[in-house]
Amino acid sequence: MIVAEPKKLEEIKQMTDKFDRILMVGCGTCTTVCLTGGEREVNLMATALRLARKVEGRDVEIGEQTILRQCDFEYIDELKDVHNYQAIVSLACGAGIQGIARKFPEMPVLPGVNTKFIGFNEEFGYYTEQCKACGDCILHLTGGICPIARCAKGLLNGPCGGTNNGKCEIGSDKDCAWTLIYNQLERQGNLKQFKEIIAAKDFAKAGNIRSMDLRKAGD
Amino acid sequence: MGFKEALAKGEFVITAEVGPPKGTDISEMVHHVEALKGKVTALNVTDNQSAVMRISTLAVSKILLDLGVEPIYQMTCRDRNRLGLQSDLLGAAVLGIKNVLALTGDHTTLGDHKSAKPVFDLESVQLLQVIQGLNEGHDMAGNELKGKTDFFAGAIVTPEANPFEPQFAKFEKKIEAGAKFFQTQAVYDIKKFHAFMDRASKYNVPILAGILLLKSAGMARFLNKFVAGISVPDELIQELANSEKPLAKGIEIAGRQIRELRNVCAGVHIMAIGAEDKVPDILAAAGI
Structure with missing residues (x-):
């Protein structure tokens, strides 16, 4: 599978700073398995970002959706109400992020993870590059x-x-x-x-x- | 007599090395080179040694030629791809450089530019093949050269590597790829070195044993801890620790090691690491 690591909240906060309505999209395949970009991680990241913005006194609306694969256009079609948002944060690998970017060329699509490598899950939470x-x-x-x-x-x-x-x-x-x-x-x-x-x-x-x-x- | 000729004649050959400085002030380096002139057959010029950026090995090899000292141009595969390597080799050839030591090179993350992109387009075995090709008159892509090279190519081997078998198999590959001489990583365990020579001698390739000058017990412990393929025995560390003048003791030890190796291999390669001016003292201690 493709292994990715979450970007730091500070970096995501910075890249989303000028938006007040954000769609955060998880991927149900590789980044779900490596515990970086599935439904659960979308929820954690969105919650953290909401809190961070609240502390600054600037609320943000964050939609949360997770689709089976962001590197397949037919699944991207399942995303709803995308145009209610100003930007999309994708928690998929680099291919998935670009899948979303290609489908919504008018929207800024921002990476929520750093894609690392193709590898194994050796043990819980530990991944190694193989290819x-x-x-x-x-x-x-x-x-x-x-x-x-x-x-x-x-x-x-x-x-x-x-x-x-x-x-x-x-x-x-x-x-x-x-x-x-x-x-x-x-x-x-x-x-x-x-x-x-x-x-x-x-x-x-x-x-x-x-x-x-x-x-x-x-x- | 040149390096290649001295090895061919079966003389006990002494080489040492010079590390290009970081910066344009070469006065200390020139001083070291002059101190070694006439005392050694050839001087290795290291190539961004330990992945620390310094003056290019090609430029310093040329300076050695101008100073009347024969260089052994070290070339690593870390910083240049196959175009850069071949182009520098052709450059070396036209500058009059004869000897090349082909190395893979330490990883960038061990050096002073840790964020650099490591190249390793080729590695030591393949680089030796490339040199062989240039000597035959063609580049790596099979294109004919207008004027071929005449390099005397060598490589390194670590006789005390652990595990040893893969290292020895690679040594054999290097010979197959065209290595005509070897310089070794520092040798401290003479028994292991004998065992290595017993297996290596059938290839009839001259081997220069590495002598690394120990300047203190602390340095010896550091080498054991951090440098792969080097294991300084406890007795030597004790000898250094008990000495009031550890550098003089280190010189004595190096001299003793050279005497022990004199009839075992084709020569020695002395690595004094910044104390190149002590090489004549080491040779004196060795009775050479």
Whole structure:
């Protein structure tokens, strides 16, 4: 899933400062699962913002709605009375926020979260990045452990000199992906794979303005 | 005699290193270089060492050439993409720089510009392949060069890395990718180093053991705590702690280590970290 973290109230307060009628929209998929942008978090954020504005003596009207997915236009259509508001705060990932922005081009759409990564929910409230969406998957070469996402330097040919007792040079709380990969390949009896030089990556596939067009699948 | 030639002849080769300063005042660096001239075969020039921004390694390597000292141009993959790396390599070649040490580089978050975007478009193994390609007359994209390079490329290895096996496998990859010499991370555990050499010697690639000058017991403890792949044994720390002149003791220890390594590997690489003017004393202590 896509993992996001809530923006600080202070930042949301600042970006909504000039509006008195705000619609806060949650997303029922990824940001609900990572406890950042579901119905409950919309309610918490809206309540906090109302309180903050009340303290300043400037009331604000905040509508609360949560739809199943903000990255799907058919669900965005379910939003009600959008034009009664001056701005929308979206608690979806960056794609969801832009889904709302595209559907309501005349409205300011503001991000209520910072989108972080594609990853796992390891345990309650703890998430880790697993995939950089680099567009050129090599997990078959690395024992199912991604060095692009999980090695601090995205190395392709083994650990750097900073690896320390299986931990990363940028923090002893982080696993060295290449130690994990080595152990995994060893377990699978495939250290031969580890010794193969992996060529420099084609970063054109990870570049900006990417799209996928299934209409061209016959090419 | 040049670095490559000295290694080929089987001489016990001494290299040391110079860290480019942060700022345009190079007087102290020049003083250090001059103190080492004639005492070492070549001097490494570090590349934004520890991810701390300093004068470019290319500029300082050229200054060394002008001062009559052979540089080993260190190149990390942290700050430049494949265009920048290759273009700097071609620049180095036309400036007369022969030796390149290919490194991945410390992560940006360890340095003094923590918000920088780390590049790592390539890494050490791939950079060695790129150098090999330039030597053959083509760039990474396969385009033909008008005039090829003639680099003597090397790499690093950490004989005391933990775990060691992945490190050794990477060492083998570096050889396959074109590394013609190695300089190692600091060596303190001679037994481990012997074990490493036993396995490495079949590749017939010259290895220069890293000698890191210990200036105090505190520094040794710091290295143990914060620097990956370095483990200073307790006996050495005690020796430094018991000494009234820890720097002199550190020089004595480094000299002793060099004597112990003399018949084990192709040479030593002395890292004095800011005390480059002490390298001649270390060599004297080693009986060289």
